[in-house]
Amino acid sequence: MTAEDTRATTRPAPTAASAAIPDPRPTPLARARDPLTVVALVAAALLVLPLFLDQFRLNLFAQYLCYAIVAIGIALAWGRGGMLTLGHGVYFGLGGYALAMHLTLARVAEDPMAQGGLPDFMVWSGLETLPLLWRPFANPAFALFAVVAVPGLVAALLGWSVFRQRVRGAYFAILNQALAAAFVILLVGQQHLTGGTNGLTDFPTFAGNDLYSPEAQWVVYVIVVVTTALVYLMFRHVAGSRYGSLLVAVRDGEDRVRFLGYNPTWVKTLAYALSAMAAGLAGALFVPVMGIISPEMLGVVPSITFVLAVAIGGRYSIAGAAVGAVVMNAAQTTFSESFAGGWIYLQGLLFVVVIVFAPRGLAGVVQSTTAALQRARRARATGGTPDSTHRTSDTPQGTDASGSPR
């Protein structure tokens, strides 16, 4: 028995889908990684979509793109890093609230009716001066900085403190979920600071511009599209870098990476913080698009819905995750408009179907179909048996979402 044979028997059997990636030629999703394609997609979103969609639908599309940014971040942390983050609603919310607090203060500053320069919910709660927490947010530059800095900092702190102690996998997922639950309860409970269940809404101006005008809405849309493209390219770059390979290595064998002299704690903390920053940015973009941010968009269920979008799109593919978020949210809107209960059944079934039948999501389906087609074509051309030893390093063989071997 050769060494090759031994390895083949001890290693978990690769699934049919993952073994079938023989061709180095890019698949359709891989082609989308090309920056030129991204530029083309941005141009299409800016020039073609407005011809077909009215203002309302365009606004919805911008909303889906915000979710796509969250999905891109989760794909890095979960797909590449093996960290199942069930608390990204928190980071989305931190970013969203940071900007919403500034926009609320901007509205109050221009409103002669506001008592003592306070938002109305503070007046109702009996506050007389602006709380310390709110004061820095009067400065737009600080607010924009906080949009990414606060989520990044919170995630880095949480990540560092748990990864350091090698808390991972299921424990990490549960802690994330507990964070989301606690965050929402805090937002609702501290009504005098956060506006409670109603959240923050009504943002007429930003930096002296009327946010409700059609021109401003168009500018917001352009910003959302361009930001999505930039975030995508940046995360693509991170995933393709040496650091990206290290992250995948940590996912597949944390202790082995440790033995090689790297510190997995920092590798994981960085990926987690980056993905939290993406979520914060998405939350901030979401605020002018939706005109509201409230706790019900951030809790345990919305957080796990973010993850579902990534699972549908393909957790190992950053482009797939982004597409998955747009597709799933578009489907949700379509279904909820016609029958709300039906969507929940469908959503529940999607979880089951995707995990059972397509653990690599839409991207995996696309990849294996293209690969099968190419294999068939080559087999026809050469008349020989197709060779199927080539594998991509992005997708683990026979491992679960946590990346640990079965």
Place this chain on the structure above:
Amino acid sequence: MDAILNQVPIGIAIGAVLLLAALGLNFTFGQMGVINMAHGEFMMVGAYTAFVTHAWFDLNPDYALLLAVPAAFALTGLLGLALEAGVIRHFYGRPLDTLLLTFGVGLVLQQIARDVFGAPNVDVPAPAWLAGGVDVLGIRLHHARLFILALAVLCVVAIAYYLNRSRPGRQMRAVLHNRDLAAITGIPTRRVDATTFFLGSGLAGIAGVALTLIGPTGPTLGHNYIVDAFLVVVVGGLGQLRGTILAALALGLLNAFSEFWTDASLAKVIVFVAIIGFLQARPQGMFTVRSRALT
């Protein structure tokens, strides 16, 4: 002083509820490594079983509750068995996949409850003998809370007996410690898995019946407890009965006291930070199964 002392029974009562919810997880998550997010919905099913005993079968609430406990245990146990046989058994060793999978199952169960019983909360009348309470040393003890505590103690005793004295319980522990060794000594590990899942899910049903006594019964009932229940297992240590008991009591008391000194919303954050702090000292929870395996 009285006010502070009063927090103790409140804390123990919260702890007892957490314990009931977490005992089942101790089986499914602790023994088998399956993160069953549908556990909360199994609790919801148990709660609706209590509702059905009086609403559909029109039983006297005085003893309907006592009938609901075994009925809920059997019903949710069978649900769990179906879930295990249907999907979960293909996903052993992949905890995060089971998490997402069972979350989907939970969503479907919630929506079924909404379609069958309606979205608003339903009213489950408590038996007359659980109304009121007794005063001990100036501390008010509600009968309902005492009942939940008694139920939790009963479950713990039964589980401890099962795990330590009975043959299937010992087999279960053997499988937890080393599945392969257990299998070659002739323990039917597949049947043990199914039994474990049945018991774990059944305990969720009992917890659900208890929850009807202290809070509203609605489709999202389980959802409110599931995160805390998982935290109990994480703090207590996987598959450790004594860890689960201690952790449930500790978290219950911490909850009650931080709510007393601050407010309900800050209390959640305090508990969360305390857990993160605790995991710094003991990342594997209070008690662990010793193993030389490099994970």
